[in-house]
Amino acid sequence: xxxxxxxxxxxxxxxxxxxxxxxxxxxxxxxxxxxxxxxxxxxxxxxxxxxxxxxxxxxxxxxxxxxxxxxxxxxxxxxxxxxxxxxxxxxxxxxxxxxxxxxxxxxxxxxxxxxxxxxxxxxxxxxxxxxxxxxxxxxxxxxxxxxxxxxxxxxxxxxxxxxxxxxxxxxxxxxxxxxxxxxxxxxxxxxxxxxxxxxxxxxxxxxxxxxxxxxxxxxxxxxxxxxxxxxxxxxxxxxxxxxxxxxxxxxxxxxxxxxxxxxxxxxxxxxxxxxxxxxxxxxxxxxxxxxxxxxxxxxxxxxxxxxxxxxxxxxxxxxxxxxxxxxxxxxxxx
Numbered sequence: 001x002x003x004x005x006x007x008x009x010x011x012x013x014x015x016x017x018x019x020x021x022x023x024x025x026x027x028x029x030x031x032x033x034x035x036x037x038x039x040x041x042x043x044x045x046x047x048x049x050x051x052x053x054x055x056x057x058x059x060x061x062x063x064x065x066x067x068x069x070x071x072x073x074x075x076x077x078x079x080x081x082x083x084x085x086x087x088x089x090x091x092x093x094x095x096x097x098x099x100x101x102x103x104x105x106x107x108x109x110x111x112x113x114x115x116x117x118x119x120x121x122x123x124x125x126x127x128x129x130x131x132x133x134x135x136x137x138x139x140x141x142x143x144x145x146x147x148x149x150x151x152x153x154x155x156x157x158x159x160x161x162x163x164x165x166x167x168x169x170x171x172x173x174x175x176x177x178x179x180x181x182x183x184x185x186x187x188x189x190x191x192x193x194x195x196x197x198x199x200x201x202x203x204x205x206x207x208x209x210x211x212x213x214x215x216x217x218x219x220x221x222x223x224x225x226x227x228x229x230x231x232x233x234x235x236x237x238x239x240x241x242x243x244x245x246x247x248x249x250x251x252x253x254x255x256x257x258x259x260x261x262x263x264x265x266x267x268x269x270x271x272x273x274x275x276x277x278x279x280x281x282x283x284x285x286x287x288x289x290x291x292x293x294x295x296x297x298x299x300x301x302x303x304x305x306x307x308x309x310x311x312x313x314x315x316x317x318x319x320x321x322x323x324x325x326x327x328x329x330x331x332x333x334x
Contacts, residue, residue, distance in 0.1 A: 201238030
């Protein structure tokens, strides 16, 4: 189901609300006065749906945009423009998941281009991949290119990023001279293409975990990661820490912050079935403030604990009354 259909379901569902509910539909057409309500704006053929808080006319949390050109956006906003984490779906079936700043795709993100059936994940600036990125074939999840990109064009293979580490990697102790250089190695199905410091991956990296004994032992699904690594004080190894993108082999996508190898901080997750979560995470689970938008149009927003609404929030389903108030382990209390 396309995001456009989700927006349609939301609009139809909101028509059934009335002002007696805790989160009423915003009244009138002057959206600068929208306050503590869920509002729909139609302007120049575009449609915007968002929650409005105590400050009149200011979108709060995640918003839903349907543009006149057929594109859609679900994500964070500022001044009625994409700003933060979100997903932009293009009408031809292509999409972008990642960071934006004042409507400009900048930071870390992943494109899927339907015209050539490829993922491109990495650093962006001014709507284009600029910096380190990788191209992945979604058919077999093999990485076809990795290195430096300029304006979406493959500019430099990672093996040509200077200075290159010398010799073959053995282990962190015997390869201590791999420092302040770029290197590659693999062990038991775990591949690294990274900056190195004192024999450990540290910096901007591509990491590939194939399915096998190691992935089973680690309890991880096979994935491709492009992002930041930092040497852990606990393990002495370069763990996923900082901003990055994880593309799992089942096509689930995570863009956001990591810490000590865990998805941790804030991010956007998009599941293969089209479900979306945008918000805070703690050790790979939804914990903190966030919004979950299911493909059937169900919208859950508020405080999360261990992947369930827990605290103040609301749950909207197109075919049911909105629940607004306190939740406990995913159940509405009052």
